[in-house]
Amino acid sequence: MRLCIMGAGRIGSAVADLADDYGHTVTALADSKSAVIDEDGIDVDSAFAEKRDEGRIGEDALEEATEALYDVLIEVTPTTPGNAEPAYSHVRTALERDCHVVLGNKGPVAERYQDVRALERESAGELRFEATVGGAMPVISTITDLEPSRVTNVRGVFNGLANFILSRMAAEGLGYEHVLAEARDLGIGEADSDFDIEGTDTALTCSIIANVLSRTDHEFRLGDADIEGIKHIPGSALDLAKEDGQTIRLIGDVTSENIRVGPRLVPSNGPLAVQGTKTIVQIETETTGRINVSGGGTTGHEIATAILTDINRIGE
Amino acid sequence: MRLCIMGAGRIGSAVADLADDYGHTVTALADSKSAVIDEDGIDVDSAFAEKRDEGRIGEDALEEATEALYDVLIEVTPTTPGNAEPAYSHVRTALERDCHVVLGNKGPVAERYQDVRALERESAGELRFEATVGGAMPVISTITDLEPSRVTNVRGVFNGLANFILSRMAAEGLGYEHVLAEARDLGIGEADSDFDIEGTDTALTCSIIANVLSRTDHEFRLGDADIEGIKHIPGSALDLAKEDGQTIRLIGDVTSENIRVGPRLVPSNGPLAVQGTKTIVQIETETTGRINVSGGGTTGHEIATAILTDINRIGE
Numbered sequence: 001m002r003l004c005i006m007g008a009g010r011i012g013s014a015v016a017d018l019a020d021d022y023g024h025t026v027t028a029l030a031d032s033k034s035a036v037i038d039e040d041g042i043d044v045d046s047a048f049a050e051k052r053d054e055g056r057i058g059e060d061a062l063e064e065a066t067e068a069l070y071d072v073l074i075e076v077t078p079t080t081p082g083n084a085e086p087a088y089s090h091v092r093t094a095l096e097r098d099c100h101v102v103l104g105n106k107g108p109v110a111e112r113y114q115d116v117r118a119l120e121r122e123s124a125g126e127l128r129f130e131a132t133v134g135g136a137m138p139v140i141s142t143i144t145d146l147e148p149s150r151v152t153n154v155r156g157v158f159n160g161l162a163n164f165i166l167s168r169m170a171a172e173g174l175g176y177e178h179v180l181a182e183a184r185d186l187g188i189g190e191a192d193s194d195f196d197i198e199g200t201d202t203a204l205t206c207s208i209i210a211n212v213l214s215r216t217d218h219e220f221r222l223g224d225a226d227i228e229g230i231k232h233i234p235g236s237a238l239d240l241a242k243e244d245g246q247t248i249r250l251i252g253d254v255t256s257e258n259i260r261v262g263p264r265l266v267p268s269n270g271p272l273a274v275q276g277t278k279t280i281v282q283i284e285t286e287t288t289g290r291i292n293v294s295g296g297g298t299t300g301h302e303i304a305t306a307i308l309t310d311i312n313r314i315g316e
Numbered sequence: 317m318r319l320c321i322m323g324a325g326r327i328g329s330a331v332a333d334l335a336d337d338y339g340h341t342v343t344a345l346a347d348s349k350s351a352v353i354d355e356d357g358i359d360v361d362s363a364f365a366e367k368r369d370e371g372r373i374g375e376d377a378l379e380e381a382t383e384a385l386y387d388v389l390i391e392v393t394p395t396t397p398g399n400a401e402p403a404y405s406h407v408r409t410a411l412e413r414d415c416h417v418v419l420g421n422k423g424p425v426a427e428r429y430q431d432v433r434a435l436e437r438e439s440a441g442e443l444r445f446e447a448t449v450g451g452a453m454p455v456i457s458t459i460t461d462l463e464p465s466r467v468t469n470v471r472g473v474f475n476g477l478a479n480f481i482l483s484r485m486a487a488e489g490l491g492y493e494h495v496l497a498e499a500r501d502l503g504i505g506e507a508d509s510d511f512d513i514e515g516t517d518t519a520l521t522c523s524i525i526a527n528v529l530s531r532t533d534h535e536f537r538l539g540d541a542d543i544e545g546i547k548h549i550p551g552s553a554l555d556l557a558k559e560d561g562q563t564i565r566l567i568g569d570v571t572s573e574n575i576r577v578g579p580r581l582v583p584s585n586g587p588l589a590v591q592g593t594k595t596i597v598q599i600e601t602e603t604t605g606r607i608n609v610s611g612g613g614t615t616g617h618e619i620a621t622a623i624l625t626d627i628n629r630i631g632e
Contacts, residue, residue, distance in 0.1 A: 018603065136604040138458045145457065145625050269585065271610070282611070287334065287621040288452040294587070294608040295598070305603040309461050316632040 001311060004028035004065055004099075006090050007076035008048070008057050011104050014304035015074055016044045022308045028068035031057040032077070035065035066093040072311055076104035081200060081222050084111045091116055091127070098124035102310045104303055106132045110204040113211035114219040126314050131306035133205055134158065137293045139281050140212060141313070146285055148213050148256075153284040155253040158205045160277035160298045161188050161196040162230055162250040166263075167275045170238040170247050176231070188277055198229035199250060199261040206252040206259045213256040220259065228262035241265055247273050317627060320344035320381055320415075322406050323392035324364070324373050327420050330620035331390055332360045338624045344384035347373040348393070351381035382409040388627055392420035392619075397516060397538050400427045407432055407443070414440035418626045420619060422448045426520040429527035430535040442630050447622035449521055450474065453609045455597050456528060457629070462601055464529050464572075469600040471569040474521045476593035476614045477504050477512040478546055478566040482579075483591045486554045486563050492547070504593055514545035515566060515577040522568040522575045529572040536575065544578035557581055563589050 001024045005012050008031035025041040036047045036058025051057045073094035075087050084107030091108050094101045108116045109129045120127045133139045157163050168179045203225040210220040230250050251264040266272040271292050274280045280294035317340045321328050324347035341357040352363045352374025367373045389410035391403050400423030407424050410417050424432045425445045436443045449455045473479050484495045519541035526536040567580040582588040587608050590596045596610035
């Protein structure tokens with residue numbers, strides 16, 4: 001497949017790095033300012049070298065990338081809550097041109113689900129977004145296989161930074177600010193850590209799941225979620241929980257009608273009490289009970305693998 | 317879809333029970349002696365009432381079921397190590413008639429993988445066997461999506477009865493024979509418990525995974541597995557493990573070249589130390605690390621849901 005990669009951060013660069021190994025050719029690649037386009041395949045290494053040296057990935061205009069020759073557009077610009085732009089426009093252009101779209105950016109399916117599904121219905125291209133929920137963990141595909149209408153509940157720990165903070169605070173008795181600084185030193189989480197800690201990232205993930213589970217035309221958006229972050233949890237609350245064989249995790253909980261995101265008490269030795277930056281998703285139906293999926297982290301190469309795995313699903 | 321269900325035990329009866337809810341019609345249903353066939357749909361309840369009262373499911377000859385009118389043959393007779401018969405013949409008849417096949421019986425893919433794949437290549441029908449590995453857990457589909465050639469290792473706890481015995485022995489300090497009797501009282505495991513305890517069932521599951529991972533024409537069979545059961549593990553070994561923060565689990569470990577089944581020391585608080593009849597599978601690739609899938613038990617309705625979910629995947 002010929003790939004157009006919109007976004008040249010840690011995920012975009014990892015997709016570009018792995019594409020050749022999966023038999024794909026990158027024909028367009030864009031950062032936030034510019035693009036590099038070549039129908040015969042871009043020299044990915046020199047494009048990223050140019051980005052390091054010149055501060056931009058190429059000499060073509062950004063707008064030209066989505067109009068270039070490609071089979072799949074990969075949207076991995078940073079997720080911006082609100083109107084999902086510019087990701088939404090990239091997705092629209094690709095689908096209107098009958099190209100496939102694979103999302104890493106959560107926005108289009110978290111906040112404009114009905115719009116992008118309508119575009120997909122009119123297109124010969126497919127829209128895939130497994131990588132937006134739990135990275136390399138098979139969540140959307142498992143829900144789809146089980147049939148969304150049979151799934152009664154999906155819940156889990158979806159954010160690695162928030163979980164790192166809570167599990168370090170509980171294990172070491174350290175304060176919130178100290179652990180957050182430690183996470184920054186380790187390069188965990190995005191530049192805007194509030195996005196993770198206040199529950200926004202988890203709520204966007206839950207909105208995507210709710211859109212998949214929804215049995216009506218209602219479009220879930222960030223505003224539909226009842227959200228509480230973890231910023232104001234004192235170490236003493238974690239100590240109290242511990243005395244009772246429990247701990248606190250930032251849990252996202254989704255049904256076809258509701259989204260709740262907030263800190264919850266969970267048993268210390270139960271499946272939801274994952275450690276460090278690990279994440280877990282529990283999918284429940286009436287006849288299977290809970291299926292747990294965990295692991296598959298959130299580094300650039302892990303998310304990139306999820307995106308390349310989604311490309312494999314095109315045409316299924 | 318019109319279904320032919322070969323096998324009327326706990327899984328066959330659960331599939332028959334749930335079929336209508338999934339929009340399917342059962343047109344043929346067979347136990348080990350007889351069959352009931354009706355192109356317009358069988359009255360499932362009265363067929364099972366007849367089985368209870370008369371000791372056979374219907375008045376038609378067993379052989380006629382696979383020749384009846386159906387779209388999907390569901391093979392859920394008991395797995396018999398060796399030549400995978402009579403399941404293999406049922407699968408062959410269905411594929412030669414261009415019908416789809418969904419397996420619950422492990423035999424055809426654990427012991428005659430190349431043969432059934434060759435039949436599938438010549439058929440307009442598809443062969444699906446997700447339910448043979450970990451029931452409702454998405455294992456084969458996850459391996460397929462990640463690409464089998466990229467999966468470096470699959471390992472896990474695959475057998476509920478063996479795990480029940482080991483986890484009860486460790487938790488309560490009870491002896492092997494006592495816990496086995498307890499499991500029988502609770503109806504856990506098949507009639508032939510040696511099949512579970514000696515590692516045969518786990519090895520068959522691992523053989524299926526190895527066949528999917530294999531990069532050569534080599535056909536894995538039960539005889540390729542290095543198997544050690546749990547029958548001779550003394551309670552003292554579990555006590556010693558516990559002192560060291562560990563416990564013992566019956567682990568199946570598969571690469572594209574090897575199958576090993578046997579009791580292994582695992583950390584007590586690690587993902588492999590699942591409790592009771594629970595099972596877990598870890599799938600590893602170079603770029604995603606380990607993805608864990610757990611839960612989704614092995615009751616009749618859980619396996620039946622896995623089979624009906626596999627029917628949903630036909631044509632993907």
